[in-house]
Amino acid sequence: MKYLFFILLLALETASAFSGKVTKQVFVAPSLNWKTESPTVVFALGALSLKQREMYSHYGETLKDELKVLNLKIKVLEEASGIQIVAALRDKNTVGFIWVGHSYLVPKIKSAVLVDARGWPLPSGFLSAATPALQFVALLGCHGKQVLNHYQVEYEFSRLPGTQTEFHTTDRLLATGLLNIDGVKNALDYLIKDIKKIDFAKNTVQAESSSGFLEIKAQDVVPGIEPRFAYYNGFIVGTLEEAPGIEGDMQVFKFNLYSWQKSNLKCLANLSIMSSELTNGVPVDDYLVRSARVEFLNKTFSAQITAPLHIGDDSAPPSFSDSEAQALTDRVQELMKSYKGPSSDGALEFTTQLNLLLKLKEWSSQEPSIWSEHPQRIFSKCLTE
Amino acid sequence: MKMSLSGLNRKLMAIALPGMLMLTQTGCLASGLGILGAAWMNIGSGIMLVGGGTGWYLDENKPTSKISGEWLMYGSLAAALVLDEENPGRNESLNPLPITKKMAKSLSTDVESIEAYNYELGQVIAANSTIEAHLKSVSESKFSESEMQQAALDMGLKDGEELVSVIKSDKLSAGSLEKFAAKNNLTLESARIFLKLRFGIETAI
Secondary structure (H helix, E strand, O other), X not given: OHXXXXXXXXXXXXXXXXXXXXXXXXXXXXXXXXXXXXOEXXXXXXXXXXXXXXXXXHHHHHHHHHHHHHOOEEEEEOOOOHXXXXXXXXXXXXXXXXXXXXXXXXXXXXXXXXXXXXXXXXXXXXXXXXXXXXXXXXXXXXXXHHHHHXXXXXXXXXXXXXXXXXXXXXXXXXXXXXXXOEHHHHHHHHHHHHHOOOOOOOOEEOOOOOOEEXXXXXXXXXXXXXXXEEEEOOEEEEEOXXXXXXXXXXXXXXXXXXXXXXXXXXXXXXXXXXXXXXXXXXXXXXXXXXXXXXXXXXXXXXXXXXXXXXXXXXXXXXXXXXXXXXXXXXXXXXXXXXXOOOOOOOHHHHHHHHHHHHHHHHHOOOOHHHXXXXXXXXXXXXXXX | OOOOHHHOOHHHHHHHHHHHHHHHHHOHHHHOOOOHHHHHHHHHHHHHHHHHHHOOOOOOOOHHHHHHHHHHHHHHHHHHHHHHHHOOOOOHHHOXXXXXXXXXXXXXXXXXXXXXXXXXXXXXXXXXXXXXXXXXXXXXXXXOHHHHHHHHHHOOOOOHHHHHHHXXXXXXXXXXXXXXXXXXXXXXXXXXXXXXXHHOOEEOO
């Protein structure tokens, strides 16, 4: 009998420990949220297995059905990348953001990182990309409390105008079918009930026009190698991917700035460009920053850059001929054929080799002479007036 | 202009990037330390991400591999949760720190100082590179007296003797911290946080 009781207790404990309990916090600001023309809820799926991805992308349809009474559009990002997420949050129509995906503990700082569908961690300041149109965020996955810590939710919403509600799962782990428990579905069911209580049009004001812009001129930014986020005073204001403008050999990136993105520190205009996470020796893109200029709240700031700044990790750019570049490509294809999965013999060597080849390919048509030998890993400067 | 990556097989990237994650989130197998938790995290995240990305363990035609793959994933991750406590993980001090009251308290500082630290990350990384280059020489027993002196000066310390004393005691005086901060263009508090978080060196301000 006592064994039966123990098993029952264990089953109940297990069920409750994985079942998708949700907690919410409301961050009220004296300022109002923005009125939106086409209020949209973004449903983003991060790092998941194929099976989980298929299963959860259907929940996008559930959200559409359940929330149609509120006239909300549902935008599903089935393989959400950090870059897509930042773009979605910067959209003035995004009133809600729901994330489902795996997270990883970072024990040393008692936090946990969310990982996007491409395997890159989301940057800890990703919520800073949001506009005051945003009214709720839900982060569904394991280690909810640690995720909340890592993504500095309280800090981000304390400096964003408007009222935001934050939801997160409080179980250490979230079942995705284990013991037939679907923690994500349970969490979404809870969430839908609460979202229905939000009046998205109430107490809103016309969206503010931008108060200025940040312009970055760069060279050899290759889209897709790593996510490069541009931060102005600690707010993510955009990403360096496909350049919208070209001036000679330079790629020109221009990002809108808003009144709440001003600095409360000694440096009035801080610009940083960095990847989502700085890691131990992982190959990254190498590019040049040529200039940075800000016009913001009737002031102009610029970076004093006398020579192009080399951002990346290659201290001595190698030079490759076309035939060598072709040989590298062939080698990559060859390695690809012999790859037998992550736990097979030599898998780690394969991954390392592959990363190296990708980097060498990046350099294959470079002119090394214009690159400084000692790159900076990130761009971080206080711009001066 | 450089060659575009658009010609590369997308699947290739899909494998490479989660692979990077495996290396970076743990960093242990790559460096050969073989910390148990990290190894399990590698296996778990590898199966989940690479396997998930390629459908490798979810092959419907191989039900055995599906079942064993899934359980191996859960088992590996569960093992990692238990065993990863000592995992050095990512380079905490070289990434933005979470701006929270809890984080500030753990570093005996305030939220504004963490904001400033994140703004100064570029200088922090540069300072770290200098120190690590010297530490590498130490580990390879290549240090001569003059190099020791140079290392001390690079770090803003008075001389090699002071450097040895810092290494032995894990403590830095307020005056030396000030010099270290000035040398590396850091505020005092950012310098203190960096040395504490990265090298466990305590300082008094």
